[in-house]
Amino acid sequence: MDFLQIASVHKAYGTPEGTSVRALDDVTINVRNNEFLTLLGPSGCGKTTLLKCIAGFEDLDGGDLILHGRSLRAVPAHRRPFNTVFQNYALFPHMTITQNVGYGLDVACVKKPERNRRVDEALEMVRLSGFGNRRPSQLSGGQQQRVALARSLVLKPSVLLLDEPLSALDRKMREAMQMELKNLQHSVGITFIFVTHDQEEALAMSDRIAVLSQGRLQQIGSPVEIYDAPANEFVANFVGTSNLFAGKVVSRERERVVVETANGRRLASQDDRFAVGDSVKLVLRPEYLHIVGPGQGEPGCVLEGTVKDTVFVGSVMHIHVDVGFGRTVTAHHRHDRADDEPGIAAGAAVRIAYAPAAAHLIAAAGA
Amino acid sequence: MFRGFRPGKLWSALFNSYGFLFLAFLYMPLALIVVYSFNANPINMAVWTGFTLDWYATIFGGAGVEGTFDVAFTESPERIFEVVKNSFLVATTAASISTLIGTATAVALARYRFAGKRFYQALLLLPMLVPDIVLGIALLIFFVGAGFHLSLLTIVIGHVTFLSSYVFVVVSSRLAGMDTTLEQASADLGAGALTTFRRVTLPLIMPGVLGGFLLAFIISLDDVVITYFIAGVGSQTLPLLILAMMRRGLRPQITALAVVIILFSFAVATVGMLLRNRKS
Numbered sequence: 202m203d204f205l206q207i208a209s210v211h212k213a214y215g216t217p218e219g220t221s222v223r224a225l226d227d228v229t230i231n232v233r234n235n236e237f238l239t240l241l242g243p244s245g246c247g248k249t250t251l252l253k254c255i256a257g258f259e260d261l262d263g264g265d266l267i268l269h270g271r272s273l274r275a276v277p278a279h280r281r282p283f284n285t286v287f288q289n290y291a292l293f294p295h296m297t298i299t300q301n302v303g304y305g306l307d308v309a310c311v312k313k314p315e316r317n318r319r320v321d322e323a324l325e326m327v328r329l330s331g332f333g334n335r336r337p338s339q340l341s342g343g344q345q346q347r348v349a350l351a352r353s354l355v356l357k358p359s360v361l362l363l364d365e366p367l368s369a370l371d372r373k374m375r376e377a378m379q380m381e382l383k384n385l386q387h388s389v390g391i392t393f394i395f396v397t398h399d400q401e402e403a404l405a406m407s408d409r410i411a412v413l414s415q416g417r418l419q420q421i422g423s424p425v426e427i428y429d430a431p432a433n434e435f436v437a438n439f440v441g442t443s444n445l446f447a448g449k450v451v452s453r454e455r456e457r458v459v460v461e462t463a464n465g466r467r468l469a470s471q472d473d474r475f476a477v478g479d480s481v482k483l484v485l486r487p488e489y490l491h492i493v494g495p496g497q498g499e500p501g502c503v504l505e506g507t508v509k510d511t512v513f514v515g516s517v518m519h520i521h522v523d524v525g526f527g528r529t530v531t532a533h534h535r536h537d538r539a540d541d542e543p544g545i546a547a548g549a550a551v552r553i554a555y556a557p558a559a560a561h562l563i564a565a566a567g568a
Numbered sequence: 569m570f571r572g573f574r575p576g577k578l579w580s581a582l583f584n585s586y587g588f589l590f591l592a593f594l595y596m597p598l599a600l601i602v603v604y605s606f607n608a609n610p611i612n613m614a615v616w617t618g619f620t621l622d623w624y625a626t627i628f629g630g631a632g633v634e635g636t637f638d639v640a641f642t643e644s645p646e647r648i649f650e651v652v653k654n655s656f657l658v659a660t661t662a663a664s665i666s667t668l669i670g671t672a673t674a675v676a677l678a679r680y681r682f683a684g685k686r687f688y689q690a691l692l693l694l695p696m697l698v699p700d701i702v703l704g705i706a707l708l709i710f711f712v713g714a715g716f717h718l719s720l721l722t723i724v725i726g727h728v729t730f731l732s733s734y735v736f737v738v739v740s741s742r743l744a745g746m747d748t749t750l751e752q753a754s755a756d757l758g759a760g761a762l763t764t765f766r767r768v769t770l771p772l773i774m775p776g777v778l779g780g781f782l783l784a785f786i787i788s789l790d791d792v793v794i795t796y797f798i799a800g801v802g803s804q805t806l807p808l809l810i811l812a813m814m815r816r817g818l819r820p821q822i823t824a825l826a827v828v829i830i831l832f833s834f835a836v837a838t839v840g841m842l843l844r845n846r847k848s
Contacts, residue, residue: 258752279755291753295771304767305757356757 204269204392205232205255205360211263212250212416224250226416227264232360232394237386239395239403242413243439248396251413252362255394257281268359284353285362289369290345292337298324298348299333305356323355326385343374350382354389361386363395367402379406400440404428412436428486433563437484444485444530447565450475457557459501464526469501470560480565487519489559490532492545498554504530508549522551598830605823613820623824642821643813648806655789655806658720662727663784669728670735670784671777675769678743679751693737695730703730704797711798718800726798727788734787735780742776743769775843782840786833 212225224247232238240248253259255266257278266273273281284305292301302323306316324330327347337345346366353361363382367375383406386393397403403410404424412419412427412435420432431437434445448462458470460483468483475481493503506524513519517533524530532553534545545551604613608620629645677689695703707726716722750772754764770777792807799808806829813822 256752256756258755277755278752279758279760283756285753285756287749287753289747289749291747291749293750293753293768304754304759308757308759308763308767352757 203231203267204234206230206265206267207232207251207255208267209264210251210254210261210266212247212254212259213262223416225254228413228416228418229264230411230418230421232392233409235390235392236408237383237393237395237406239397239407239410240413241397241400241403241410241440242419243398245415246413247416248398248413249364250416252285252364252394252396255360256283256285256362282359283362284356284358284360285364286346286349286353286366288365290337290349290366292345292348292352294337297334297336298329298340301337301348302333302352302355304352309356319355323351326354326389327351342370343378346370346378350385354385354391358391360392360394363393365396365398367397368399375402382406404440410440412439414439430561431484431563434482434566437482437561437563442487442531444487444490446483446485446528448481448483450477450479450481450562453477457501458562460562462526466526467501468504468560469499469557470562471557472560472562475562475564481562482565484561484563485530485555485559487531487533488517489555490530490553491555492520492532492534493552493554495552498552499557502555502557502560504553506530506551506553508545508547508551510547511545518545520545520551522553524553601823601826602830605820605827607820610820613818613823623820624828626821627824627828642819643809648809648825651804651806651809654720654804658723658727658795658805659785659788662724662731662788663781665724665728666731666735666784667777667781669732670780671739671773673732674736674739674743675765678740679748692733695733696737698730700791700793704794707794708797718798718803720803722798722800723795723803723805726794727791730794731784731788735777735784738780738783739773739776742773742779746772778843779840782836782843786836790829 207228207230210225210228211223213221213223215221226247228247228251230238240251242248250259254261257273257276261274268282293304296304299320303316303320306319311319320333321330324333327350329344329347329351332340332344332348337348340348346369349366367378367382370378379402382393382395395403395406404427407424409421410424410427411421414435420427420436422430427436427440431440431443437443437445446460446462446466446468448460448466448468450458451461451467452459453473453476456471456473458473458475459467460470460481461467470483490504504522504524506522509521509523509529511518511520517535520532520534522530522532530553605623606619606621607613607616608622609615609617626642627645627648629649673692677685677692704726707722707729711718711722711726746769750768751764754768755761759767790807791805792811795805795808796811799805804812810822810825813819
């Protein structure tokens with residue numbers, strides 16, 4: 202059963218030059234009950250616009266929002282059963298924490314005893330009991346963040362909308378809040394629609410991710426689907442990094458599909474969704490590429506080249522390998538102190554291999 | 569003796585004395601009038617003949633006017649009290665109405681989109697730029713043409729026409745500095761437009777609203793030119809009375825009155841400053 206349907210939503214903005222920019226172009230998403238859905242994309246992709254349209258701060262130019270079968274287009278923001286956690290938290294500076302959290306309940310004329318009980322519960326939920334009499338300016342960024350959450354969740358909305366709520370926090374705090382948010386979503390059982398431009402954050406927190414670019418929905422799926430089977434080149438490059446090889450499918454037998462690039466390089470894959478002759482791009486994630494010794498590696502799944510440079514980032518070593526025809530491939534080599542590092546240094550000749558199952562195919566752009 | 573006296577110190581000494589001279593330039597006339605108001609010499613204020621509080625007494629009615637040098641040229645405390653009362657009545661009423669109009673207009677222009685907004689904005693600033701004397705004559709022609717009897721009411725109406733613009737400017741700047749997501753947050757939490765205004769917008773722009781009120785109040789209180797045209801017989805305000813007194817010559821009583829007005833203005837300005845500094 203559909204919960205919230207975002208149906209063919211369109212939104213355009215006029216620019217000062219008189220032209221119009223498509224902020225949302227035919228976006229359709231069926232939001233499920235109790236899921237943690239992330240809208241992911243670079244800045245200007247339309248993700249925040251979509252969130253504002255759902256909240257009711259922006260009107261739709263086309264399409265519809267349907268909650269439990271009823272259209273929300275004519276429902277103003279203050280009558281929608283959604284609440285928002287703003288990027289800058291938007292706490293009322295002239296009110297105490299208790300007054301902030303109780304605001305929605307006061308507006309809804311909830312009786313004092315119940316109001317106070319629910320405010321206390323909400324503050325306890327975000328571990329801020331005892332902070333009730335302080336002002337927002339007396340709290341740290343992380344604490345303000347939690348007040349904003351409490352202020353929204355105290356109203357028990359059907360959907361909680363979160364607009365890049367973690368972007369103002371430092372890295373450690375952000376990672377802690379990611380786990381806290383995910384746990385909170387599980388315990389309160391409310392649908393979260395979370396906007397971010399940070400793909401790691403999206404992968405770590407979401408049940409499903411909707412990737413947006415230039416106002417269009419690129420792909421929607423679980424983090425694993427998005428990462429392992431990107432629908433197109435944009436997703437492949439935006440979520441994680443990818444080595445892409447453009448070519449044509451030249452043979453397709455049993456579980457082995459061979460792609461030949463323009464300069465004759467042949468690479469194998471197990472992805473059999475394309476027919477012989479189709480223009481495709483073969484996606485190889487850097488962590489699925491391994492340095493192997495001479496003679497090792499499955500035929501058709503090996504690239505040979507020379508190391509251009511290496512970048513050590515702690516958990517892995519990024520190795521950039523020139524594989525001929527002007528192509529550089531990035532491999533993530535797992536760093537192991539116990540290992541004798543093979544001669545991986547600039548100028549060294551190496552063989553890189555992958556498992557055929559690791560190579561994913563996408564349709565070439567325009568094909 | 570010149571130990572440690574570097575060029576930097578010379579410059580800083582020069583700048584400091586410049587600052588001091590500038591302040592002196594600003595406040596010397598005011599200081600002078602304060603000194604004169606205590607001078608016992610009734611004829612030539614520039615010649616000090618001794619300390620007296622008589623001039624203040626003639627304002628507040630502590631001493632009889634009879635005792636002073638030129639009875640004919642001195643206004644009675646009753647007269648001064650009546651005129652001060654008029655002035656305060658006009659200033660309070662005009663500032664209150666202007667604050668309502670100016671604030672509502674500022675909110676409408678800052679938060680809503682409508683046709684002709686830019687034009688409306690420009691029109692609002694015009695009354696502040698039109699020379700007072702032109703505005704005064706225009707108002708007089710209007711009141712006479714419309715059959716108004718010139719009174720305190722016409723002064724209030726006249727003042728509201730240009731004071732609203734001042735309040736509008738002050739409140740607008742406060743609104744411009746306010747985070748609009750706070751209003752979105754209020755709507756998001758279920759509050760309608762009126763509740764949002766009452767519980768979020770208004771408290772946050774209150775320093776601007778009060779500041780606008782005080783500004784309007786002070787401007788109304790000391791307006792001469794416009795008031796001169798639209799005040800009727802029996803609806804004199806304090807600045808008009810002082811102007812009338814000045815026609816008969818600069819008398820010590822005027823200096824005492826001036827000092828009282830200066831003190832009052834300082835008090836209002838101080839309240840305004842405190843309001844501005846609070847939470848910002």
